[in-house]
Amino acid sequence: MAQYRTVEGELSATANTAANLTTFGAETGVGPVKVPANASRLVELWIAAAVDVDTAGDSAAIIMRLSGKGMREGDQDFAVAAGGSGVTSTGTPNAPARIYPVQLAVVPNETINVAAQYTGDTVGVQTMAITLVFA
DSSP, rough: EEEEEEEEEEOOTTTTTTEEETTTTOSOOOOEEEEOTTTEEEEEEEEEEEEOSSTTEEEEEEEEEEETTTBBOOOOOEEEEEEEEEEOOOOOOOOEEEEEEEEEEEEETTTEEEEEEESSSSSSOOOEEEEEEEE
């Protein structure tokens, strides 16, 4: 039976600065995700992201990292979203939730830190929600 754990939050206001995401509903409570006792692997990542674009030429790519004792084979990095604008405008291009199938071994009862950062121009606010699906 699959089990789902979600983290969310804003990324750092500075490019290339990792931010640990908060546990679902905590607003400010950064915390790792505990691997369920009966899980042996991560099978999907559900990821939604939004990139704030304020001026022409703004762009950003979002990268996330899974790390910690709960990752049996060590840290794993993923490029998960990108946004940009070729015209002078203000807006928030968003990446609707996408499902990424994975097969990553995990360690039951250990923790996984979920962090994300963006690279590119220093742009406004980037937000993300990530669900880890365990089996």
